[in-house]
Amino acid sequence: MNAPIPFLDLRQPTAALRGAIDGAIARVLDRGQFLLGPEIAGLESEFAAWCGARHCAGVASGFSALQLIVRACGIGPGDEVIVPGNTHIATWLAVAATGARPVPVDPEPATRVIGAAGVEAAITPKTRAVFAVHLYGMPCDMPALGDLCRSRGIRLLVDAAQSAGAAIGGSRALCHGDAAAYSFYPTKNLGALGDGGAVVTDDPEIDAAVRLLRNYGMRHFADHPMRGVNARMEELHAAVLREKLRWLDDWNDRREAIARRYLGRLSAMPGTVAPAWPAGVRHAWHLFVIEVDDREAVRARLDAAGIGTAVHYPVPPHRTAAFAGTGPFPPLPVTDRLASRVLSLPLHPFLDTAEADRVMDALADAVRGEAR
Ligand SMILES: Cc1ncc(COP(=O)(O)O)c(C=O)c1O
Incomplete structure (x- = not known):
């Protein structure tokens, strides 16, 4: 194991x-x-x-x-x-x-x-x-x-x-x-x-x-x-x-290298939506957030495979008790859809390449419905 x-x-x-x-x-x-x-x-x-x-x-x-x-x-x-x-x-x-x-x-769906x-x-x-x-x-x-x-x-x-x-x-x-x-x-x-x-x-x-x-x-x-x-x-x-x-540029470069590796794998992984990365943009890759259909099941399978994940964010502000009664809010369909589908994968400067590949292997199994 x-x-x-x-x-x-x-x-x-x-x-x-x-x-x-x-x-x-x-x-x-x-x-x-x-x-x-x-x-x-x-x-x-x-x-x-x-x-x-x-x-x-x-x-x-x-x-x-x-x-x-x-x-x-x-x-x-x-x-x-x-x-x-x-x-x-x-x-x-x-x-x-x-x-x-x-x-x-509402945000733009791709970015x-x-x-x-x-x-x-x-x-x-x-x-x-x-x-x-x-x-x-x-x-x-x-x-x-x-x-x-x-x-x-x-x-x-x-x-x-x-x-x-x-x-x-x-x-x-x-x-x-x-x-x-x-x-x-x-x-x-x-x-x-x-x-x-x-x-x-x-x-x-x-x-x-x-x-x-x-x-x-x-x-x-x-x-x-x-x-x-x-x-x-x-x-x-x-x-x-x-x-x-002093280390932030190096650390951000490392984040980008992992993101690039993830994006390569995701391009051939049905059942996932990868983050957009428009030309000319230096993405800070603070979080690597994909979308999946059955998020809680995928998350549970990743957890069983030892891969930690997070959700940013499961409840958008307009749906919180904190902002109840402060509307009316316009319809926010993209926001609501993202809240039920987004899944953040491990991405940080200390993740090595073998670990990044294991994250993608486990994700591929998880979206296929298998536990690794
Ligand atoms: C988008 C965004 N805005 C604001 C904050 C608030 O920052 P802090 O926790 O340092 O107050 C955070 C996170 O913590 C954040 O992710």
């Missing part, structure tokens, strides 16, 4: 960089400054450069980044923000937390991310922004969305929680819109040893507002120009993230 292949094992990236991580932690302990210090400043300039952006502000989580971007743009009660029907519920919750209303749009046609149909006089979510690491069509948002005078905001490293035509900067929210949740392509996030933008006003909002809206103890929150990043996390950032 082969060793099981878990969906993800977070000990692996830590073990690979253990010496550097220990050194980063020691640096912070020896300095004795734990919040808003030099490690955060270092991470901000290094991550901004890596993203091809002018500014980066470290914050406490991806959720904080999303929420503070909306607030920094002056969006709140009475405003509408267009969001994808299929996304992590955090996108919707962050908009709702500002008092604005999330207005869902599973929202496109300009769907967004255009959902714009009303109350629309102030669109939250494009590069779900699973697949960037939205930013040139088309950018043209649309500019022509309608609304903001193009990005939930980049799953898309560290995504690019269009070789440009990461093109993936950011007016401002982008990154998450450094431990499972992300760039994951901290806890919570963390960042706002990346070329707009100095958004950057300045986020910096104020993350620290109680306070310039100093006697100057509080706005009602902020505590959404500060911790030095320990920033120090560790800086060490991991």
Whole structure:
């Protein structure tokens, strides 16, 4: 019996960089400054450069980044923000937390991310922004969305929680819109040893507002120009993230190589729908998500074969109790269909080629209805 292949094992990236991580932690302990210090400043300039952006502000989580971007743009009660029907519920919750209303749009079936046609149909006089979510690491069509948002005078905001490293035509900067929210949740392509996030933008006003909002809206103890929150990043996390950032390109290359191998096998595997990978797109391959007809049965067979899987996401936000009574929502048939069919397979930089092949062998058996 082969060793099981878990969906993800977070000990692996830590073990690979253990010496550097220990050194980063020691640096912070020896300095004795734990919040808003030099490690955060270092991470901000290094991550901004890596993203091809002018500014980066470290914050406490991806959720904080999303929420503070909306607030920094002056969006709140009475405003509408267009969001994808299929996304992590955090996108919707962050908009709702500002008092604005999330207005869902169905994704395009092939790419599973929202496109300009769907967004255009959902714009009303109350629309102030669109939250494009590069779900699973697949960037939205930013040139088309950018043209649309500019022509309608609304903001193009990005939930980049799953898309560290995504690019269009070789440009990461093109993936950011007016401002982008990154998450450094431990499972992300760039994951901290806890919570963390960042706002990346070329707009100095958004950057300045986020910096104020993350620290109680306070310039100093006697100057509080706005009602902020505590959404500060911790030095320990920033120090560790800086060490991991050095490896992110290599790790993303490895993700891409596995994705390519999977796609090769899936092209000849009936009963599965593979993720789209449009030409000119650098997919961040945060998640490798296929569609299958009888998901729970396929999942159970993979589980019996020792292959870990996950579902992103089984219940779309408009079907949750959290958003009950906040509609009416438009019909979201693509979102609903995806929720019952998507299945995420193991894909991370520490998966070796033999393991990737075992995942595909087991999947082929599972969709045929056999247990391996
Ligand atoms: C698409 C998306 N948006 C937002 C978030 C929220 O990020 P965080 O958990 O860092 O708050 C996540 C995941 O965690 C996510 O996957």
